[in-house]
Amino acid sequence: MSIMTVVCLKSATREIKLGVVRCKSGSSQDVYDALEKIIDEYDAWSSIKMILCDTTTVNTGRSNGVVVIIQRAMVGKGLEMPQYIGCQHHILGRILKHVLDFYVSKTTTKPSLNYKFIDELLENYKELQSEYKAETEMDVDENPGWRDDFKFLYELCKAFQHCKKHAAFPVIKWRKLPSLHSARWNSRAIYTLIASFLLPSWRSVLELPACFIAEKWQEAWFSAQKFKETTYDNLLLGIIKLGCASALKGLKTHWSTVKQGTITA
Known part of the structure; x- marks a missing residue:
């Protein structure tokens, strides 16, 4: 079952809604694949300094959570690893x-x-x-x-x-x-x-x-x-x-x- 995810870039003074992406399923890899497409579309990798999301295992799994996959991808691109901040x-x-x-x-x-x-x-x-x-x-x-x-x-x-x-x-x-x-x-x-x-x-x-x-x-x-x-x-x-x-x-x-x-x- 596909799921929808809202993607935003936000700073202390501005918030930009990049869009709503459709993920093939709720698995961490499918969520990442959908996020990767929209981040590539806006060439926004270098703008990511923190990752804010909820604390479900899909997002925060130590080995294959969405956060870790994004961090690993950014390090692979030679960028600084973004800090994970859980949704308060x-x-x-x-x-x-x-x-x-x-x-x-x-x-x-x-x-x-x-x-x-x-x-x-x-x-x-x-x-x-x-x-x-x-x-x-x-x-x-x-x-x-x-x-x-x-x-x-x-x-x-x-x-x-x-x-x-x-x-x-x-x-x-x-x-x-x-x-x-x-x-x-x-x-x-x-x-x-x-x-x-x-x-x-x-x-x-x-x-x-x-x-x-x-x-x-x-x-x-x-x-x-x-x-x-x-x-x-x-x-x-x-x-x-x-x-x-x-x-x-x-x-x-x-x-x-x-x-x-x-x-x-």
């Missing part, structure tokens, strides 16, 4: 999964299984809203350009921060529960924060991951998606404080500030 939202999704797995036990390793608190929310969301007792008002700035799940996540983070600061539950606009598709791990952040408000029996279990989400994690999530030392450092400190080794490894592997080593053509 994708990395943050992986970090969130590690953190929740660390704090919330599962009865199976099947990736499709929800955490128990998510099942409770799905089954009783409407009733739980009616039982919630708000104690204070709060102001939340809205971004009209955000889709609904981004708005909900932002509002819940602000509500959690407000609750911690004032020791009172704020009025919250309860929106539709987001999709639990595996490609949208940020939805688990929404469910975690909702559970911290609507499920009293889960508050102690979710307190630390919810704090992490509403503070360090959301700071990175709502950043401009351009690398900033302070954003990285704050996220790093937050993960270290949690003591979640797998999340720390994921951050250092895919969002490292260390320049990569050489590669042989």
Whole structure:
């Protein structure tokens, strides 16, 4: 089955969309072959200084991932090897999964299984809203350009921060529960924060991951998606404080500030 991939060249001041390429399949070689054609068409090899993509194995495989194939090709052309930078939202999704797995036990390793608190929310969301007792008002700035799940996540983070600061539950606009598709791990952040408000029996279990989400994690999530030392450092400190080794490894592997080593053509 063929897939479509968008190819862009981007600097700090300009973004050029080279086009949309059709790959014969989702294999790393077929993805590279399609990319190679459009890069050749625009003679853009020398313009590539970094490679930004998600962290799937097809892209980041150590031996035959798309990133390695591109790096190897560029070294073979006598060009400087480009730095790989993982998509920040994708990395943050992986970090969130590690953190929740660390704090919330599962009865199976099947990736499709929800955490128990998510099942409770799905089954009783409407009733739980009616039982919630708000104690204070709060102001939340809205971004009209955000889709609904981004708005909900932002509002819940602000509500959690407000609750911690004032020791009172704020009025919250309860929106539709987001999709639990595996490609949208940020939805688990929404469910975690909702559970911290609507499920009293889960508050102690979710307190630390919810704090992490509403503070360090959301700071990175709502950043401009351009690398900033302070954003990285704050996220790093937050993960270290949690003591979640797998999340720390994921951050250092895919969002490292260390320049990569050489590669042989």
